[in-house]
Every structure is written in C-alpha cells, then in structure tokens.
Amino acid sequence: CYSRGESFLPQEDITNLYLAAFTTAHARVELYSVLDQLGQAVLCCDTDSVICVSDGGGDPPLGDCLGRFTDELPPSDRMVEFVSAGPGNYGYLLSSGGTIVRVRGFTLNYGGSLKVDLEAVIRLVREDLSSGVEVTEERKIDRCKRGGMVCSGPLVREYRFVYDGGIVNFSNCTACPCGFSK
Structure with missing residues (x-):
C-alpha cells in the first residue's frame, strides 16, 4: 500500500511572487552596479558571483549579510x-x-x-x-x-x-x- 510521506505535503499558497521577483531583480541591479564599479578588473561573472583582479581598494563589500559578497578564497x-x-x-x-x-x-x-x-x-x-x-x-x-x-x-x-x-x-x-x- 502506498502512502504519501509528510515531507511531500503540498505547499501552502503563502509565497509572494512579487517579492521573489523584486528580490531577484534587486540582486541583479546590485550585481550590475558592482560590475560597473570594477570595470576592466572583472575577469568573470555569473548571476551571483564576480571574479575580479583586486588592488586592495575599490573592492565590492564583503560580508555574510544580504547584499554583501563572500570571499571564497582562504584568508592567506x-x-x-x-x-x-x-x-x-x-x-x-x-x-x-x-x-x-x-x-x-x-x-x-x-x-x-x-x-x-x-x-x-x-x-x-x-x-x-x-x-x-x-x-x-x-x-x-x-x-x-x-x-x-x-x-x-x-x-x-x-x-x-x-x-x-x-x-x-x-x-x-x-x-x-x-x-x-x-
């Protein structure tokens, strides 16, 4: 006999499509502003990341909060x-x-x-x-x-x-x- 598990219950209709669209659009605007700021220092970018040449100044804001970038390299x-x-x-x-x-x-x-x-x-x-x-x-x-x-x-x-x-x-x-x- 087949029964549907609890983890497969249908999702409630409490998601906000407009909020999701705004969040995605705002993230792209933030990314484009950083790309504009970095200019020719950008080596590669994707929808959620930027790889750039750093001279120590003018780097994108780093941190764990929303709107900040994460340095994925070890500190040293x-x-x-x-x-x-x-x-x-x-x-x-x-x-x-x-x-x-x-x-x-x-x-x-x-x-x-x-x-x-x-x-x-x-x-x-x-x-x-x-x-x-x-x-x-x-x-x-x-x-x-x-x-x-x-x-x-x-x-x-x-x-x-x-x-x-x-x-x-x-x-x-x-x-x-x-x-x-x-």
Missing part, C-alpha cells in the same frame, strides 16, 4: 593564474599551489577532474579552441525519456570552449557581451 591565499573558457567555465591556480576548476553542466568527480583540470582548460584556450576533451561518467543516473523511469548508464560528453553570448577579441584576450559599446 590568492589567485595567481586565471583562465576562462566561457560563462561558468573557469579555473584558477592558488598561491598555495592548489587549483580550482568549475565547469557548468559537468560533474567533476575524480574521473572527470583527471580529464578536465586546470591544464586542460589552459591548453584549450591557449592552443586549440576547436578541440575538446571527452568526459565519461560511468554511472550517470538520469530520467529516461520514455516511461518516466530512472536509468543508470554511461554518459559521454565533450568539454569544449563555449562563448556564444558575446564577442571574443583574441588579440588582447577580452570578451564583451553582445550589444556592448564603450
């Missing part, structure tokens, strides 16, 4: 090298010798991180933008297209340079969004 560490192969697709080398790689849409577990590491991102950007790296997830759990069932099996994807949201200037390694004018 700093980035010494940064590379991006598109939005949500970047990596950096820390002064301590550690590396961080983030690729939207890829699960960089042990097997994936062996193929898509900082050196692979650097090689892709510096040497051959048209090539890619094949990444296989041996046991990917996903929904089957038919029947509404859950399937498990290998998933092969290609990691590659993707930047279709703007214009890339390869001569000076800069990118601007479509419609941007100085």
Whole structure:
C-alpha cells in the first residue's frame, strides 16, 4: 500500500511572487552596479558571483549579510593564474599551489577532474579552441525519456570552449557581451 510521506505535503499558497521577483531583480541591479564599479578588473561573472583582479581598494563589500559578497578564497591565499573558457567555465591556480576548476553542466568527480583540470582548460584556450576533451561518467543516473523511469548508464560528453553570448577579441584576450559599446 502506498502512502504519501509528510515531507511531500503540498505547499501552502503563502509565497509572494512579487517579492521573489523584486528580490531577484534587486540582486541583479546590485550585481550590475558592482560590475560597473570594477570595470576592466572583472575577469568573470555569473548571476551571483564576480571574479575580479583586486588592488586592495575599490573592492565590492564583503560580508555574510544580504547584499554583501563572500570571499571564497582562504584568508592567506590568492589567485595567481586565471583562465576562462566561457560563462561558468573557469579555473584558477592558488598561491598555495592548489587549483580550482568549475565547469557548468559537468560533474567533476575524480574521473572527470583527471580529464578536465586546470591544464586542460589552459591548453584549450591557449592552443586549440576547436578541440575538446571527452568526459565519461560511468554511472550517470538520469530520467529516461520514455516511461518516466530512472536509468543508470554511461554518459559521454565533450568539454569544449563555449562563448556564444558575446564577442571574443583574441588579440588582447577580452570578451564583451553582445550589444556592448564603450
């Protein structure tokens, strides 16, 4: 016999769509004001984060409160090298010798991180933008297209340079969004 658990009860209609829309819009306005303030110091940004070159002054406000940014690096560490192969697709080398790689849409577990590491991102950007790296997830759990069932099996994807949201200037390694004018 099937019974619905308590954690699956329907949500009450007490959510405020207008408040949610305002909060999201206000967060974007705050992000844009910080991007405007930082100017050419911005290396990469997403809807909720900014990676920038810091000279110690004019940095975005840091803190744990709403409207503040969080420094995700350890206090005694700093980035010494940064590379991006598109939005949500970047990596950096820390002064301590550690590396961080983030690729939207890829699960960089042990097997994936062996193929898509900082050196692979650097090689892709510096040497051959048209090539890619094949990444296989041996046991990917996903929904089957038919029947509404859950399937498990290998998933092969290609990691590659993707930047279709703007214009890339390869001569000076800069990118601007479509419609941007100085």
